[in-house]
Amino acid sequence: MGIKGPTTEQLLDMYAAMWRIRLFEEQAEYQSGQGKVLGALHTYIGQEAVGVGICAHLTDADYITSTHRGHGHCISKGADVRRMMAELFGRVTGYCKGKGGSMHIADFAVGMLGANGIVAGGFGLATGAGLAAQVRESGQVAVCFFGDGAVNRGPFHENINLGAVWRLPVVYVCENNQYAQWTPQEEITLVTDVASMSSAYGIPGAQVDGMDVLSVYQAAGEAVDRARRGEGPTLLECKTYRFHGHNFGDPQQYRTKEEISDWSGQHDPIQGLGDHLQREGVLTAEEAESIRNSVQEEIAGAVRFADESPYPGPEELTRDVFSTPVA
Amino acid sequence: MSSPTEARQLTFSQAVNEAIREEMDRDHRVVLFGEDVAAAGGVWKVTEGLLDRFGAERVLDTPISEAGIAGLGVGAAMTGLRPIVEIMFGDFLPLASDQIVNQAAKTYYMSGGMTSVPMVFLTSMGAGRRLAAQHSQSLQAWFAHIPGLKVALPSSPHDAKGLMKTAIRDENPVIFLQDKVDIYQKGPVPDPSHEYTIPFGRADVKREGEDLTLIATSSMVRQALDAASELAAEGIESEVIDPRTLAPLDEETLLDSVRKTARCLVIDEGYQRYGAGAEIAALVGENLFYDLEAPVRRLGAMDVPVPFSPTLEDLTIPGKEQIVEIARQMFED
Ligand SMILES: Cc1ncc(C[n+]2csc(CCOP(=O)(O)OP(=O)(O)O)c2C)c(N)n1
Ligand SMILES: [Mg+2]
Numbered sequence: 030m031g032i033k034g035p036t037t038e039q040l041l042d043m044y045a046a047m048w049r050i051r052l053f054e055e056q057a058e059y060q061s062g063q064g065k066v067l068g069a070l071h072t073y074i075g076q077e078a079v080g081v082g083i084c085a086h087l088t089d090a091d092y093i094t095s096t097h098r099g100h101g102h103c104i105s106k107g108a109d110v111r112r113m114m115a116e117l118f119g120r121v122t123g124y125c126k127g128k129g130g131s132m133h134i135a136d137f138a139v140g141m142l143g144a145n146g147i148v149a150g151g152f153g154l155a156t157g158a159g160l161a162a163q164v165r166e167s168g169q170v171a172v173c174f175f176g177d178g179a180v181n182r183g184p185f186h187e188n189i190n191l192g193a194v195w196r197l198p199v200v201y202v203c204e205n206n207q208y209a210q211w212t213p214q215e216e217i218t219l220v221t222d223v224a225s226m227s228s229a230y231g232i233p234g235a236q237v238d239g240m241d242v243l244s245v246y247q248a249a250g251e252a253v254d255r256a257r258r259g260e261g262p263t264l265l266e267c268k269t270y271r272f273h274g275h276n277f278g279d280p281q282q283y284r285t286k287e288e289i290s291d292w293s294g295q296h297d298p299i300q301g302l303g304d305h306l307q308r309e310g311v312l313t314a315e316e317a318e319s320i321r322n323s324v325q326e327e328i329a330g331a332v333r334f335a336d337e338s339p340y341p342g343p344e345e346l347t348r349d350v351f352s353t354p355v356a
Numbered sequence: 357m358s359s360p361t362e363a364r365q366l367t368f369s370q371a372v373n374e375a376i377r378e379e380m381d382r383d384h385r386v387v388l389f390g391e392d393v394a395a396a397g398g399v400w401k402v403t404e405g406l407l408d409r410f411g412a413e414r415v416l417d418t419p420i421s422e423a424g425i426a427g428l429g430v431g432a433a434m435t436g437l438r439p440i441v442e443i444m445f446g447d448f449l450p451l452a453s454d455q456i457v458n459q460a461a462k463t464y465y466m467s468g469g470m471t472s473v474p475m476v477f478l479t480s481m482g483a484g485r486r487l488a489a490q491h492s493q494s495l496q497a498w499f500a501h502i503p504g505l506k507v508a509l510p511s512s513p514h515d516a517k518g519l520m521k522t523a524i525r526d527e528n529p530v531i532f533l534q535d536k537v538d539i540y541q542k543g544p545v546p547d548p549s550h551e552y553t554i555p556f557g558r559a560d561v562k563r564e565g566e567d568l569t570l571i572a573t574s575s576m577v578r579q580a581l582d583a584a585s586e587l588a589a590e591g592i593e594s595e596v597i598d599p600r601t602l603a604p605l606d607e608e609t610l611l612d613s614v615r616k617t618a619r620c621l622v623i624d625e626g627y628q629r630y631g632a633g634a635e636i637a638a639l640v641g642e643n644l645f646y647d648l649e650a651p652v653r654r655l656g657a658m659d660v661p662v663p664f665s666p667t668l669e670d671l672t673i674p675g676k677e678q679i680v681e682i683a684r685q686m687f688e689d
Contacts, residue, residue: 067666068486119486119665130488130664146490147448148420181419182451209420211396217419283396340667350660 032250035085035243037311041320043085043242044306047077047299048324050101053110054273056328057100057117057131061277065336066117068130073101075240075272078298079204080105082245083172083265086253092140092158092171094151097132098204098271099144102174108136114331120338127341128349148209149182151175152201156188159197159262170256172200178209180223189264193230196261200252203266204239210275211283224266232262239267240296243305270296363514363544368534369402371513371545372478375520376403376440378548380410383438386524389416389425390442390478399444400480400539426452426477430459430529433475438524446481446533447493460529461504472527476520481509482575482625483673484537489661492669494574494625497632499531500602506556507602509533511577513543515600518554526556535574535625557604561613565593568683569613569620571636572598576623576674583679592683602632607639614640618649619686623674628656650686655679 035043054072061070073080076098084093084105095102103113108124116123116134124134135143142158145151155173162169179185180203192199203223207214214221227234235252237244245267252263270292274281281289306312366374380386388406390398394417397404407415418425422443429441443449449456456477464472483492500507506528510516516534523530546552562577563584572580577598584594595613599606614620620640622633633654640652658672 068488068664069491116664119667121665125664127665128489128661128663128668130486132488132490133664146488147451178420181421181424183421183423209391211392212417212419216417341663341665343668343671346658346663346668346671347660 032247032254035246039085040302040306040311043081044299044302044312045320045324046081046105047242047302048321049110049327050077050080050104051299052324052328053100053104053113053331056332057114058273058277060117060332066131067119069097070131070277071098071275072271072273072277073098075293075298076204076206076269077101078242078245078302079202079239079267079269080174082242083200083202083249085246086249087140087170087172089139090167090169092142092155092169094142094155094158094171094173095144096151096174096176096179097144097146097148098176099132099134102144103134103136103141106136106141107139108134108141110327110331111334114335115338118335118338119340120335121341121345122334122338126345128345149175149179149184152184152188155199156192156197159192159199160195162198163195168257170198170200170253172202174202174204176209177203177205177207177214177223180226181218189230189232189262192262193232196259198256198259199262200249200256201262201264203264204269205266206269206271208271208275208283213283222266224264227264230264232264234264234266236266236268239269240298240301242298242302363546365542366513366545367542368510368513368516368539369400371517372402372520372534373404373406374545374548375517376406376524377409378551379521379524380406380414385436385438386440387414387416387432387437388440388442389418391418391420391444393417393442398442400534400536402478402534403442422448422451423455426455427459429475430455430463430473433473434463434471438474440476440478440524443477443479445491446479446495447490449477449479449495449499449531456499456505456529456531457502461502464528465504473529474527476523476530476532478532479534480536480539481533482535482537483657483662483669486664486666486669488664492662494533494657496531496533496573496602496624497626497630497635500632500635504528505603506530507533508556508600509535509574509602510600511572511574511598513541513545515554515560515598517545518552519556519600521553522556525553533574538575538578554600556601557606559597559599559606559609561595561597561609563594563596565595565617567592567617567619568594568686569610569617570594570596570623570679571610571620572596572623573602573632574625576625579674579676580623580679582676583683586676586680587683592687594683605636610636611640611643614644615647618647620648620652621679621682621686622652622654623679625657625674627659628654629659631656653682653686655682
């Protein structure tokens with residue numbers, strides 16, 4: 030069988046999307062250093078291939094749930110970097126009117142149901158979105174992104190079991206970057222291959238190189254198709270690595286500089302796809318450069334937009350607590 | 357109280373660290389576990405150096421499993437250990453609430469006094485760090501509501517150390533909340549050679565005054581003291597009292613003060629609705645209604661999820677200005 034594609038156009042879109050994530054995150058870190066972005070900032074740098082490779086199979090009607098490391102998922106799902114940056118700046122033009130910040134960006138218009146400050150907070154939401162799709166017989170799919178750290182919380186077990194037994198159209202995507210905050214995965218669990226846990230729920234599991242967007246694309250295609258056909262969830266594990274700290278400012282005493290530079294030097298997902306495209310003759314070095322430059326412009330525009338936007342006024346404080354005014 | 361001259365300046369986190377270290381030295385049954393508490397020393401540096409000193413048998417990093425580690429702590433406490441379980445943010449206490457509320461709090465009573473649950477849930481609370489709605493809450497009232505739980509929330513490094521030592525020695529489950537906006541603030545703490553504990557249920561008068569009682573908890577004590585200085589310039593002398601533990605609550609000290617001043621404002625950073633302030637205001641109202649010169653007032657966080665944007669977040673947290681304003685109102689006829 031196998032999954033068709035991606036087409037040349039899709040490949041170039043994925044290449045641009047990965048740059049969009051990378052440059053957005055670099056800019057967010059810079060702006061955090063400048064004091065413009067406040068609070069906690071967890072970047073997706075290094076993990077771009079996962080979000081992009083998965084979301085390439087989704088339309089705006091499909092759902093995703095995300096994590097504290099959510100910017101990459103937003104961009105992969107098609108969110109607007111200007112409104113994202115404005116949210117990080119705490120401005121009223123941001124996705125959540127400045128009320129959410131980095132850990133809570135959502136864009137329901139493109140099916141992005143929200144980043145989440147609670148590790149494993151997305152399992153219930155994605156599984157519930159899968160139930161809604163099944164009840165409506167809409168053919169929509171829900172993807173739940175989560176880290177290796179989330180596997181050790183109860184909602185992983187409870188919701189995957191539910192998704193499995195009700196055959197819900199959900200894909201559970203573990204981004205196994207081998208660390209939960211500052212703790213290496215092997216120190217807190219004996220099962221480091223998360224995909225193998227699928228057997229406990231009677232659903233297929235698959236493991237892919239999460240630094241290779243084409244591998245992610247293939248595996249995600251099968252899992253999403255299966256979900257759309259009504260055959261139930263898949264547990265897809267993407268082995269990956271975050272190149273920067275857990276959060277901006279993390280001194281990273283729990284891992285070596287060599288380990289980091291091995292991964293960023295030899296497994297950079299953007300470089301990997303760029304090289305592939307050039308070998309295939311789909312992209313020249315000049316074209317690659319120009320894609321990067323135009324994304325850079327876009328991000329610069331996002332910063333300008335954020336910076337020029339006003340802060341929310343006090344009238345926003347009590348708005349949105351309930352969806353209709355309570356007498 | 358020791359004289360401040362012999363005191364060193366420690367941060368809250370250093371003071372709590374020292375308390376844990378002393379108690380682990382003193383009692384080999386005390387163990388500590390939580391997310392990133394061992395090798396990394398905790399997100400607030402509260403557990404720094406404890407792994408090196410006490411080893412991996414007694415200081416353990418856990419997976420992200422709040423319900424799991426809370427329950428495991430209860431079981432270990434029932435069977436002879438005295439666990440300190442760190443829950444990184446107070447906002448994550450709800451993840452462990454079944455174990456805290458239905459197991460830890462009730463086991464002693466339900467078993468007719470057969471087995472106590474001597475353990476500490478060490479966590480953080482409070483807004484002000486731009487961490488938004490899921491990392492900024494002050495949920496002390498939830499836990500003070502539950503019979504069988506004790507709740508401590510210190511307002512100074514000195515109190516933090518003394519209360520933590522008591523929490524570890526207590527035979528019951530204790531929720532220990534560290535206000536993260538102050539966690540790196542320094543204050544005088546006596547030299548380790550001068551050992552002290554602070555009993556639960558003993559309020560501390562942080563400032564004496566005749567005209568108005570300000571009852572405040574955690575970082576709200578600082579706000580109340582600042583407000584008291586400003587009010588003093590207007591001729592209003594405030595007494596600032598920190599209950600230090602909400603459960604048990606030192607009713608006597610609070611009531612004695614209000615009996616003297618006849619005016620009372622309670623400030624606590626939990627959501628105002630159904631909060632600690634409501635409980636204390638009711639206590640004062642029930643006991644001293646006819647002594648009061650003005651209605652008891654309370655001030656808590658606004659009843660909205662804590663917003664991210666600094667312009668909004670700052671408006672939701674009770675502060676000096678609001679305290680001063682309410683206090684002035686209490687003197688208008
Ligand atoms: C329930 C819960 N516990 C703890 C935290 C604090 N925390 C935030 S991210 C994180 C590590 C998450 O690791 P993982 O799921 O692997 O995601 P990664 O950061 O690697 O992307 C922790 C412990 C939290 N936000 N929620
Ligand atoms: Mg991880």
